[in-house]
Amino acid sequence: MEICSxxxxxxxxxxxxxxxxxxxxxxxxxxxxxxxxxxxxxxxRAPLINRGTHSRFDGVQRILRQFAARAAGCGQVVVLGAGLDTSYFLLRREGLVPLRYFEVDFAEVTAKKAATLWRTAALRTLLPEDAALAGGGTEVHSNTYNLVAGDLRRFEAEVVPTLAARGLDTAAPTLFVSECVLVYLGAEDSDALIDWITRAVPNAGILTYEQIRPDDRFGQMMVANLRARGLELHGLHAYPTLDAAARRFLERGWHAARGLDLAEYHERLRPEERARLSEIEILDEWEEFTLLAQHYAFAFAHTAAAGPFDAMGFD
Ligand code: SAM
Structure with missing residues (x-):
């Protein structure tokens, strides 16, 4: 494990x-x-950040919804480094919740999330009826939704046993989601996490959304800005190019993998959606937006030819 200050x-x-x-x-x-x-x-936030957030949100929700529809009643979602993500509640609101849903983050973050879930009626009423606070207030446990504390740098030793104790079934189709998380892990730690999925979950899919292209001028600036805030993207080595984000899975024998940068994702939005966004705020800095969006990318990969993942993706 890399020591991270x-x-x-x-x-x-x-x-x-x-x-x-x-x-x-x-x-x-x-x-x-x-x-x-x-x-x-x-x-x-500035208009270009709001645009980026829209595409990021749209991409993640699209894959979650495809999975919820295709694996209804049997699928599991594991959100790695879930932070304060609200996707569970968005799915639940629409009655689209998969069989089991797990969120993992550091205890410091899950404690804050658990406290908010508990004291906010609009969120608490969407939790399953059997939901209970656990782990001294750092976790929420139930048969279907689990918010658990763990360090992803000790995935197999620490996080997997916690997930297993909460009902993770490695034989079930399982979608892993990592939104701006793997880049914070050291190379060995994120490789170990992906290797565990490769070995242990025969029907797995993964959606990653991470920074890419750290080596060009904009990428170097992005890394320097984060470093100035005390943030090291230890795992950015894995994403020198868009292809590399997908190759990471293909090299491990996954059935299919595909990367799409945020600029291209935005480009492919339906014209009506783009027109709707333009009415919210004027975006003048198109060059800057494109440059920024070319440094963030989705990758979607899955291990097996058969199962819910094969027909999923951004097309
Ligand atoms: N995925 C969420 C989202 O998109 O809103 C949060 C993204 S935030 C940029 C990164 C998250 O990853 C943080 O909540 C952080 O605590 C979590 N994280 C980073 N390294 C982690 C580790 N080693 N173990 C557990 N969580 C980690």
Missing amino acids: SDAAVQGTSNDAAVSRESAARLGYIDDPFIQYFVRRPQR
Whole structure:
């Protein structure tokens, strides 16, 4: 395990992500009525950040919904480094919850999330009836939804046993989601996590959304800005190019993998959706947006030819 001096800074990124999401939700870019409960001091983000948040949200929700529809009644979702993500509540609101849903993060983050879930009626009523606070208030346990504390750098030794104790069934189709998380892990640790999935979950899918292209001028600037805030992207080595984000899975024998950067994702939005976004705010800095969006990418990969994942993706 790599020793990381900035765990507190990494945990703080969950707030940054929530503030951006709340900004996009409040302005009407995205439909997320739940994120407001996790943000104490809302901030209005710049139009190009709101646009990026919209595409990021849209991509993740699209894959989650495809999986919920295709694996209804048997599928599991494991959100790695879930932070203050509200996807469980968005799915639950629509009656789209898979059989089991797990969220994992550092105890410092899950404690904050558990406390908010518990004291907020709009969230608590969407928790399963058997939900209970556990782990001294750092976790929420139930038969279907589990918020658990763990360090992803000790995935097999620490996180897997916790997930197994909460009912993770490695034989079931399982979608792993990592949104801006794997880049914070050291190379060995994120490889070990993916290797465990490769070995242990025969019908697995993964959606990653991570920074890419750290080596060009913009990428170097992005890395320097994060470093100035005490954040090291230890795992960025894995994503020198868009292809590399997908190759990581193909090299391990996964059946299929595909990367798509955020600029291309935005480009492919339906014209009506783009027109709707333009009415919310004018975006003048298209060059800057494209440059930024080319440095974030989705990768979607799955291990098996048969099962719910084969027909899923961004097309
Ligand atoms: N995925 C969430 C989202 O998109 O809103 C949160 C993203 S935030 C940028 C990164 C999250 O990964 C943080 O909540 C952080 O605590 C978590 N994280 C990073 N390294 C971790 C580790 N070693 N173990 C557990 N969680 C980790």
